[in-house]
Amino acid sequence: MQHIDIIAVGRLREPFLRDGVSEYLKRLRPFARVRILEGPEEKIPEPLPPTRARQILAAEGEGIMRLIRPGAYIIALDREGTMLTSEELAGRLGDLALTGRSNLTFIIGGTLGLDPGVLEAAHLRLSFSRLTFPHQLMRLILLEQLYRAFKILSGEPYHR
Structure with a gap:
């Protein structure tokens, strides 16, 4: 069974997102142990000077790096990363499991994205779209795609 950590910047505020996240965490239990x-x-001032933006990314990046388990396979969600289909994501998860990579860490940045140091530490930079999504909504999207991937791997009809 795979162990998946999802490291996300900030607290989930919206009740409808918390409900959706809770539902997908429940659905994922037979397939993986998932922790968020x-x-x-960091608070983002208006206006945001470029030097302050870099400081915010660095501070959030340090917080993220402290939460990563040693030896984890790190997947950073990055709009500029590799785009995969649901089937390709399922294949990657299956391949990682077959090669003994059972500890996975997905990272979702904050409003400003991810610090370059976090992106460099990632084994895979994964893009769900070239569109920009609210970072809190990305938790729900990621969990749904993980659930879909595990259903594909198990040959169940959810994906159709």
Whole structure:
């Protein structure tokens, strides 16, 4: 069974998102042990000077890096990353399991994205779209895609 950590910057605020996340965590139980870890979210001033933006990313990045388990296979969600189909994501998860990579960490950045150091530490930079999504909504999207991937791997009809 795979162990999946999802490290996300900030707390989940919206009740409808918390409900959706809770539902998919329940659905994933037969396939993987999934934990959501929340890293610190920095306050973003208006206006935002470029030097302050870099400081915010660095601070959030340090918080993220402290939460990563040693030896984890790190997948950073990054709009500029590799785009996969649901079937390809399922295949990657299956391949990782077959090669003994059972500890996976997915990282969702904050409002400003991810610190370059976090992106460099990632084994895979994964894009769900070139569109920008709210980072809190990405938790739900990621969990749904993980559930879909495990259903594909198990040959169940959810994916159709």
